[in-house]
Amino acid sequence: MYSIKDFTPRSYQKEIFETTKSKSTLVCLPTGTGKTINIILLAVHRLNTIKDSKIAVVSPTKPLNAQHLKTFAQQTTIPSEEIALVTGLIKPEARKDLYTKKVIIATPQTLKEDIVNSRFSFKDFSLLAIDEAHRAIGNYAYNFLAERYMQDSISPLILALTASPGGTKTKIEEIKSNLHIWAIEIRTEEDIKEHIQEKKTIWLEVELSPELKQIQSLIKSAFKSRVNDLKKIGFTKPSSLISKRDLLILQQQLRKGLSKKNPSTFYGISLTASLIKIDYALELLETQGLIPLQEFWNKLQQEETKAAKAILKMEEMQSAISMTNSLMGKDIKHPKLYMLRGIIRNELEKNPKAKFIVFANYRNTINEIIDFLKKENSIKPTKLIGQKSGLTQKEQVSTIKDFEDGTYNVMIGTSILEEGLDISTGAKLAIFYDIVPSEIRAIQRKGRVGRTQAGKIIFLVTNNTREQGYKWSAYHKEKTMKKTLQLMQKETQSTLIS
Structure with missing residues (x-):
C-alpha cells in the first residue's frame, strides 16, 4: 500500500479529492495553492484501489514534469524507481522500457507519438492526470490522449x-468535452483566503518620449489613411475604434467572397492586411520600443506581398522608418526600461537578496532588457524562453535552479515562465513589462509570486495606448470566468445528484 508523506492535505483539497475519486473532474484552483497535491492524493488512492494499475501525469513542458517527478518522489511512498519521467529526448526503445513503471510523467506529444507507433497503451492505467488543462482546445495533444485513454483503459x-x-462558457465546455469531464471543482482566492499569501497589485504608467510620440503619430496617420481607403468599399467603423480583432474578422469575411472575383474584395483584403501590419508596428512601438520595431521594419522591407509594398510606399511610413533608424543611433530607449531598472534597484537597496520575475512578450525585448539591466552591478539577469526561441528543456531546468540558488536575481521570460512553475525560493515581486489581454495568461503570470510569502505585482503600462484597454479586458474576463465556473459547478452537481 502506498501513502502520502510529509504533508497534511488542506480541507479544500480533501473536499476536492472526494469528488475526483469517483468522477472525471476539472479542478480550478488559484496558482500556488496545491493543485499537484490533488494529483498525488488521487494517484495514491487509485494505485491502492485498483490492483496492478498505473498512473499517467502529463504536462506541456519538461520543467513542469521535472517538478511533478520531484513531488511524487518527496511526498509519496511510491519507490523512486517506480516513477519515470518520459520526454522526446529519450530514444523510443528506451521509452518502451520506462512504460513498465507505476507512475509515468510525460509530455503529451511524446505519449501521443508512442501510442501512434504502438509503443504505449493506456490499457492498465487507472488515472490520467492532465496539468495546465486550459491547453485542451483545438488539436492539442491532450485531446488525443483523453480520447484514447477513455477507449483503452x-x-x-x-x-x-x-x-x-x-473566460467563456463555450471555451470551458470545449475543454470539458475534449477531456471527458463530468464534474467541476473551483475554489477562488476568496474561498481559500486563509491558505494563500497576500498579493499587492500596483499599476505604474509611463509616458512615451517626444521622439517616440513623433513615430507614433506617423504610424497612426498611416493607419487612418488606410481606414479611409477601406471606407470607400463600405467599411464604416472610425479608425480610433478599430481593434485587431475587428481587422481579423473583416479579413475572414472578405476571403469568403473571393470566389465571386469582385475587384473590390481583392482590394479590401490587401488593405486589411496592410492595416494589420501597421497596427502591429504601432503595438511594438507603444509597448516594446525601437529595437523590436526596427526588426519589424527590416522584415517588412524583405517581404514581397502587395500589402508590404503598399505600406512602404506611404510617406508617413517612410518617415517612421527613417526616424526609427535615426533614433536607434542615439540609443533612445522605451521609458519602461528606466522604470524597470529603478524598481529593481530600489528593491535591492532595501533587500540585497530580493528576487524578481519579469514577463515580456517578445524575445528581442527580453534580450534588450537583459543588456540594459546588466549594466547595474547589483542586478544579475537571466532569461527563461521556450525551445523554439533557443533554450533546450535541460537548459530551462538549469536556469530555474540557478535562479533559485541565487546565481541570478532577475529572471525574464516569455510565456513559458507563465505556466505552472513552482519557483520555491521564488520571487516576491513580479513585473509585467507588457500587458496581456488574455485572462488565462494574466492569471498564470500573477501566480508566479506570493506562493510561500506575501508578494507584489507591478504592471508597467504605457499611457494613452492599447495597454490600458488590455488591463481592463483581462480583469473583466477573469471575473466572468470565475462566475461561469461557479455556475457550471452547481449545474454539474445538480445533474449528478439527479
Whole structure:
C-alpha cells in the first residue's frame, strides 16, 4: 500500500479529492495553492484501489514534469524507481522500457507519438492526470490522449487541472468535452483566503518620449489613411475604434467572397492586411520600443506581398522608418526600461537578496532588457524562453535552479515562465513589462509570486495606448470566468445528484 508523506492535505483539497475519486473532474484552483497535491492524493488512492494499475501525469513542458517527478518522489511512498519521467529526448526503445513503471510523467506529444507507433497503451492505467488543462482546445495533444485513454483503459478516470480554463462558457465546455469531464471543482482566492499569501497589485504608467510620440503619430496617420481607403468599399467603423480583432474578422469575411472575383474584395483584403501590419508596428512601438520595431521594419522591407509594398510606399511610413533608424543611433530607449531598472534597484537597496520575475512578450525585448539591466552591478539577469526561441528543456531546468540558488536575481521570460512553475525560493515581486489581454495568461503570470510569502505585482503600462484597454479586458474576463465556473459547478452537481 502506498501513502502520502510529509504533508497534511488542506480541507479544500480533501473536499476536492472526494469528488475526483469517483468522477472525471476539472479542478480550478488559484496558482500556488496545491493543485499537484490533488494529483498525488488521487494517484495514491487509485494505485491502492485498483490492483496492478498505473498512473499517467502529463504536462506541456519538461520543467513542469521535472517538478511533478520531484513531488511524487518527496511526498509519496511510491519507490523512486517506480516513477519515470518520459520526454522526446529519450530514444523510443528506451521509452518502451520506462512504460513498465507505476507512475509515468510525460509530455503529451511524446505519449501521443508512442501510442501512434504502438509503443504505449493506456490499457492498465487507472488515472490520467492532465496539468495546465486550459491547453485542451483545438488539436492539442491532450485531446488525443483523453480520447484514447477513455477507449483503452479498463478503469478510466481523468483529473484535469488549471488555474484558468478560459473566460467563456463555450471555451470551458470545449475543454470539458475534449477531456471527458463530468464534474467541476473551483475554489477562488476568496474561498481559500486563509491558505494563500497576500498579493499587492500596483499599476505604474509611463509616458512615451517626444521622439517616440513623433513615430507614433506617423504610424497612426498611416493607419487612418488606410481606414479611409477601406471606407470607400463600405467599411464604416472610425479608425480610433478599430481593434485587431475587428481587422481579423473583416479579413475572414472578405476571403469568403473571393470566389465571386469582385475587384473590390481583392482590394479590401490587401488593405486589411496592410492595416494589420501597421497596427502591429504601432503595438511594438507603444509597448516594446525601437529595437523590436526596427526588426519589424527590416522584415517588412524583405517581404514581397502587395500589402508590404503598399505600406512602404506611404510617406508617413517612410518617415517612421527613417526616424526609427535615426533614433536607434542615439540609443533612445522605451521609458519602461528606466522604470524597470529603478524598481529593481530600489528593491535591492532595501533587500540585497530580493528576487524578481519579469514577463515580456517578445524575445528581442527580453534580450534588450537583459543588456540594459546588466549594466547595474547589483542586478544579475537571466532569461527563461521556450525551445523554439533557443533554450533546450535541460537548459530551462538549469536556469530555474540557478535562479533559485541565487546565481541570478532577475529572471525574464516569455510565456513559458507563465505556466505552472513552482519557483520555491521564488520571487516576491513580479513585473509585467507588457500587458496581456488574455485572462488565462494574466492569471498564470500573477501566480508566479506570493506562493510561500506575501508578494507584489507591478504592471508597467504605457499611457494613452492599447495597454490600458488590455488591463481592463483581462480583469473583466477573469471575473466572468470565475462566475461561469461557479455556475457550471452547481449545474454539474445538480445533474449528478439527479
